[in-house]
Amino acid sequence: MTEPLIKIEDLSLGFTAKDGRQAPILRGLSLELAPGETLGIVGESGSGKSTVALAMMGYLKPGLSVFRGRAVFDGNDMFALPEKERTSLRGSSIALIPQNAGQALTPTLKIGQQIDEALRLHTALNADERKIKVLELLNRVRLPSPEDIAERYPHELSGGQQQRAAVAMALAGNAKALLLDEPTTGLDVTTQAHILEFLRSLAKELGVAMIYVSHDLGVIARVADRVAVMYAGMLVEEGPTRDVLRAPNHPYTRGLLASIPRLGEPGIPASMPGVPPAVGSELTACAFADRCPQVRPHCKDGVPVLEPRGECQVRCPFAGEPAPDHLSTLREPQVREARALELQDVAISYHKPGFMNRWLKKPEPAPTVDRAGFVLKKGETLGLVGESGSGKSTILRAIAGLAGTRKGSVTLGDGESLNAPVAGRNRETLRRVQMIFQNADASLNPRQSIGEILMAPLKLYFGLKGAEAQARAEALLEAVRLPARYMSHFPGQLSGGEKQRVGVARAFAANPEVTLCDEVTSALDVSVQAAALALLTRLQRENGSSYIFVSHDLAVVRAVSDRVAVLYQGRICESGPAEQVYAPPYHPYTQTLMGAVLEPDPDTAPTLLANDMSEKAPPATGCPFQRRCAKRIGSICDTMVPPAQELADGHVIHCHIRMSAAGCQEAAAVPELMPAE
Incomplete structure (x- = not known):
């Protein structure tokens, strides 16, 4: 042994x-x-x-x-x-790979320098050998252009890229x-x-x-x-x-499994009632x-x-006995006509040309997001899915006024423009559009108590003070399944999941019309996630709230969304009602995402359909997915913008492969083509 x-x-x-x-x-x-x-x-x-x-x-x-x-x-x-x-x-x-790579990486050192430091401390490699090893490690964790990544600072990488860099550092010491x-x-x-x-x-x-x-x-x-x-x-x-x-034998294990959303099971799964005992309790x-x-x-x-x-x-004398069924709550279909938000032909670019580029009139690179357009109805949830770097969070930032648009328009349902940056918006506009950020650590003030964090928007938008603000803040905590005693706690005293729940409660404090949810459940355990999804749905039903829900978890998006848009390299590849986007026929990229979803079953393996690469920028012409597509049909994919094929009920797929609502796909080009821009 x-x-x-x-x-x-x-x-x-x-x-x-x-x-x-x-x-x-x-x-x-x-x-x-x-x-x-x-x-x-x-x-x-x-x-x-x-x-x-x-x-x-x-x-x-x-x-x-x-x-x-x-x-x-x-x-x-x-x-x-x-x-x-x-x-x-x-x-x-023995090496630790932490949950929050942003905190594990030194912001003032380049990625290559940080991995080199780990190699210098834990190996006998000389300087030249370490340079080679740095690139080898970056390539091993599937980062694009290792030479370029090694020269970047952590803030220049996406969240997923930061996490991969942290894995590379942990592997440096063998x-x-x-x-x-x-x-x-x-x-x-x-x-x-x-x-x-x-x-x-x-x-x-x-x-x-x-x-x-x-x-x-x-x-x-x-x-x-x-x-x-x-x-x-x-x-x-x-x-x-x-x-x-x-x-599973223990009722708790069964409860965890029952709390997980599944691709093939629409609806919000049941969460376990109550909360665990307080840490340190007898x-x-x-x-x-x-x-x-x-x-x-x-x-x-x-x-x-x-x-x-x-x-x-198993720690249960009654383990293995039949357990009661855990039923999912299906979303109630509603007829929604009024608009809450609209994007029309929006392009967003982070490129800032220098003097020489302008003087030489060098062409600008393709924008980060291009030709993005959709309508969000009142009381509706629109899910945005795609890999890191697909433009999901960039679109949210533009709506929130944290990123500028190169062209196009962003308007609220009553016609009020949101093209102005956040500093140029009045208080009421700020209240109407709220954002829940992915990284709770970076969005909560570590020097303020949870009570102060929650009461700030109550005072700013509604003028609440004293006992009234205190009572409302405690009610918000209860809504996200945190005890009222947390009012006196500071963010550093909370777990990652608890901090994320505070971020959700803070956004709800403003009673927004449109809530931008950027990976709001990524740090939550499955039981709390199910409760948070149920909470979002309840608030939507009671208040007519509208959500744009960004997540890497396609099963979560399926559970909460009325409609879904699939993005790759800032371009919408497919959009439509959730039940149709999640059923064949798929855009090849949508099929790639579906195949990679992990089920809580050790006998079910993911299907990796696309080439194993992560692209630095969108292609200048043609289909954005052309370099990785397993169903590429020829040079037409490189040179022509894919046409929009509307199958049924607003289900639109942008692809050169001819598709039909019946589910068949033909490896032939659609004749009506749009020249590449």
Whole structure:
């Protein structure tokens, strides 16, 4: 039997409460991991997933201490090692890939310099060898033009590119173990699928052990050999991935799986009621009893112990009993006529030509977004999907006044123009259009309490003060499933998912007519995500709110959207009612995205249809997807703008392949062509 590389033995750690009581975050945790094995750790925010990963490195956040137990790596008790030896192991033998790559990268150093620094600290390579290795690592994680990326600063990369750069840095030291804390949260489905395949091969070929922390059970199904399900700092179920995900025993595991949106199942999945126990609270009964649909009187007699059940361990004496069905809530179709927002022939470019370019009259590069147009009806949700760099967030930024338009118009339903930048908009216009940002860390003031953050828009837009503002802010917290005690907390005291929920609550505080949702559920665990989606739907039904919903998660977009637009390189490839966009015939790019979606089933693998590349800029002429398309039919794709084919009920596909509403696709060009611009 292979000796474990990582071994957690009865580990309990936490903080000391004001009354002197030990308040545990991890409670008697025991885990083992062999070389080349991948362990997935899942659970809601606050369950202790990330704390486990950090403990394996011998790292404790300030204020925490070990109550009992050990964390052993490669024969070394990490908490017993001198600090110098422990630090030496980090980065060289054991490396962490964090959730937020933007915080892991130094903003004042180029990407190549940062990877070179990791190589200098953890390898014996000389300067010339390190230059070659830097480019090799950037190429390994599928970054376009490694030479160019190496010369860029972090802010010049997209969120997905930043995450890939962080993976490259972690691989620089030839580590024996990788601790991955939500490393693909910011990645689109195709990039995520390719990186996961790379990580799988890394574990098997090089014998690298991986601890993979994620709330995405589809990711865990793809990469993990075993799964550990955590709740309130404890293991509630652990075993082989196939056993845990296909035949879960614990009611909590079943609840997590039931909370996941599925491509083939329209509607918003059911979320688990209630919230987990407060971190550090004392447990005298089953921690899940208050939320469990199968609770019995005996469940409150004491804390259950882990018991073997086949190849698994389960913390429930009633595990495996039939569970009640979890039903999805279908969106109610409504007739919507009034317009909330309209984009007409919008082009957006970040290119700023210098003096010499203007003097020499050099042609400008193709705009980042071009010919973008759609109508958003009142009470409607429009989903925007596409890979990183497809222009989804750029369109949101233009609507919000954070990015200028080169041409075209953006107007509210009553005709008010939104082409002016945010600084030129009046207070009422600002209130009518609100944005929920992808990165909650960057959008919340770390020096303000949560209460101050939520009461600021209440005062600005409605003049609320004092007890009235306090009560309204607490109601907003309750709406996003955060307790009122968080009013006095600061962003740094909250988990990533909790901070994102505060961002959602802050946007709702303005009672907007149009809400721009930029990856608002990407940091949320599946149960809270389901609750957030249900909340968005309820507010829409009650207030007639309109949403533009941007997400990498195509199943989430399917659950909440009335209509969907698919973007590639800033061009709309396909648009129409959600039920038609998600069914054949597809644009080849839409089919590529659908094929890369991960299901929480270890026996279902993604289908990678497009070429494995990420493009730096859109092509100057022809179809934007021409270089990667698996169904390319010839030079016509390079030279002519694809025509718009309307199939039925507003379902439009821009492609040279002739299509029909019946679902057939012919490898022939459509005769009516538009010259390339």
